[in-house]
Amino acid sequence: MTQQAQEQIRSEHDVPGPRGLRPGMLRDLQADTPNFLAGLRDRYGPIVRVPLGPTTIYLVSDPVAINDVLISSAPHFDSDIIGKGSNREAPLTRLLGRGLLTSTGEHHKKQRKLLQPLFHRQRVAGYADTFAELAAQRSATWSDGQRLDVLVEMVELTLAVVTRTIFDVDLDSDVTRTVRTALPKNDGPLRWAMSPGGSLLVRLPLPSNLRFQRGRRALDAVVHRMVQERRRTGVVGEDLLSMLIAARDADTGEPMSDQQIRDEVLTLLMAGHDTTANGLAWTFHLLGSNPRAAELLAAEVDEVLGDRLPTFADLPRLAWTKAVFSEALRIYPPVWTVARRALTEYTVLGYRLPVDATVMMSSWVVHRDPRWWPDPERFAPQRWVPSAPDGSTDNLTGTALDRDRPRFSYFPFGGGPRQCIGNEFALLEAVMALATIAQRWRFEPVPGHRVAPRAKIIVRPRGGLPMTVRARS
Ligand code: HEM
Structure with a gap:
């Protein structure tokens, strides 16, 4: 590096940002963290130093810098921002064990390699019919004019989906019942995963912790029983559990231990349902206040599907349906932020950050940057297609397809070695569910x-999402 370039690098103390959070700011931060951070980005720029009591976070909102943290410099970062790697167990690890989401370093690399084939596009395509059938079954319980909590409906649907794809069991089986009662609603103790006191909070004998541990024991017993059964009978299927049992380490040929299988199953159950459920719930909220987008969706599914359920082969012709979901993930990305801890000193956007610095990259914030998202608060699925299904266009049509738009101007699934492994799964599940539901309902x-977001790990509609369901005539 030249002397001049070195001189231009400033210390972490020079990073712009509020010097302290006044009580009013703390209130805003707690009430609506994503928009509070978006406000800081607007005020201070692409890197902001945010002092949060004992911790400081660096909010990075520049797509090229995000690419560097998540991909090019990924080995210099750890995703465990609380546990600091060594002596303190991260709260999520205590809750979920050492599955893919919570493992780090070599263990993560090894598990990722083992699990990746289970989520390849071709493999996931085989679940398309299941996604549509389960959406049809759930929506068949609705009646015209009924007031529903759409979030509850979507949680039930996505839970049925992960349970079926992992265990291949019926909706009325005891496995499904256990899963439904064992998993926490609204994050449970997972809501503390990112708070500095989280490591302590998850250890206290609080009712939500005790409930979570009870649920975990019940799930452990179910998974243990099913693994034993499959090993004994030798019957293997196409479900994820069978594939986890059959997976072998490419180098050593070793299978996963029973404990590891249980941790991965719990991780997939947790990471794989609430995220998609909230994504779908926000989609219906946005469609509810944008009748024109909803009409175009109805027109597309009528034309492509008529009365039959969607299949994987219909995907290319369900472009508006997919655009609707992509746009909903832009405005309400369920996993609204990802964070990394620097393992070494790290220079970003001209500032040298210290070892252990927490770098936060918020899709919520970046997805509202008007440089790539003109009129950012507007729900406009036409951004994602060359023209709407009725052939109409406007000034936003196709803007998301611009090849010059930087990769990390849109990242609802993160990126790099820890990118969401369920990315293809979630997109296919959502498009199949949306198309199936839009055939009969709005x-x-x-x-x-008033619908307002509440953000912990996941952005969900605060207090649920009551809506009235109408049968399409
Ligand atoms: C709309 C739905 C979903 C969204 C928005 C979403 C988002 C994300 C994001 C942003 C990450 C990266 C976190 C980080 O970098 O720190 C992630 C990781 C992960 N997701 Fe998803 N996800 C969704 C659905 C799913 C589904 C359906 C599954 C499984 C069936 C799943 C399983 C996972 C797992 C296991 C990880 C950890 C990957 C790793 O660290 O290697 N997700 N997800």
């Missing part, structure tokens, strides 16, 4: 009900 907002 959702109307409830007058007077």
Whole structure:
């Protein structure tokens, strides 16, 4: 590096940002963290130093810098921002064990390699019919004019989906019942995963911790029983559990231990349902307040599908359906932020950050940058297609397809070695569910009900999402 370039590198103390959080700011931060951070980005720029009591985070909102943290410099970062690697167990690890989401270093690399084939596009394509059938079954329980909590409906649907794809069991089986009662609603103790006191909080004998541990024991017993059964009978299927049992390490040929299989199953159950459920719930909320987008969706599924359920082969012709979901993930990315801890000193955007610095990259914030997302708050699926299904265009049409748009101007699934492994799974599941539901139903907002986001690990509609379901005539 030249002397001049070195001189231009400033210390972490020079990073712009508020010097301390006044009580009013703390209130705003707690009430609506994503928009609070978006406000800081607007005010201070692509890197902001945010002092949060004992911790400081660096909010990085520049797509090229995000690419560097998540991909080019990934080996210099750890995803465990709380546990600091050594003496303190991260809260998520205590709750979920050492599955893919919570493992780090070599263990993560090894597990990722073992699990990756289970989520290849071709493999996931085989689940398309299941996704559509389960959406049809759930929506068949609705009646015209009924007031529903759309979030609850979507959680039930996505839970049925992960349970079926992992265990290949019926909806009325005891396995499904155990999964439904064992998993926490609204994050449970997972809500503390990113807070500095989280390591302590998850150890206290609080009711939500005890409930979570009870649920975990019940699930462990179910998974243990199913693994034993499959090993004894030798019957293997196409479900994820069978594939986890059959997976072998490419170098050593070793299978996973029973404990590891249990940790991976719990991780997939947790990571694989609430995320997609909230993504779908936000989609119906946005469609409810954008009747034109909803009409185009209805027109597309009528034309492509008529009365039959969608299949994988229909995907290329369900472009508007896919655009609707992509746009919903832009405005309400369920996993609204990813964070990394620097393992070495790290220079980003001209500032040298210290070892252990927490770098936060928020899709919520970046997805609202008007440089790539003109009129960012507007729900406009036409950004994602060359023209709407009725051939219409406007000034936003196709803007997301611009080849010059940087990769990390849109990252609802993260990126790099820890990119969401369920990315293809979630997109296919959502498109199949949306197309199936839109064939028969539409959702109307409830007058007077204000929908507001609440963000912990996942951005969910605060207090649920009441809507009125209407049968399409
Ligand atoms: C719309 C739905 C989903 C969204 C928005 C989403 C988002 C994300 C994001 C942003 C990450 C990266 C976190 C990080 O870098 O720190 C992630 C990781 C992960 N997701 Fe998803 N996800 C979704 C659905 C799913 C599904 C359906 C599954 C499984 C069936 C799944 C399983 C996982 C796992 C196991 C990881 C950890 C990967 C690793 O660290 O190697 N996700 N997800």
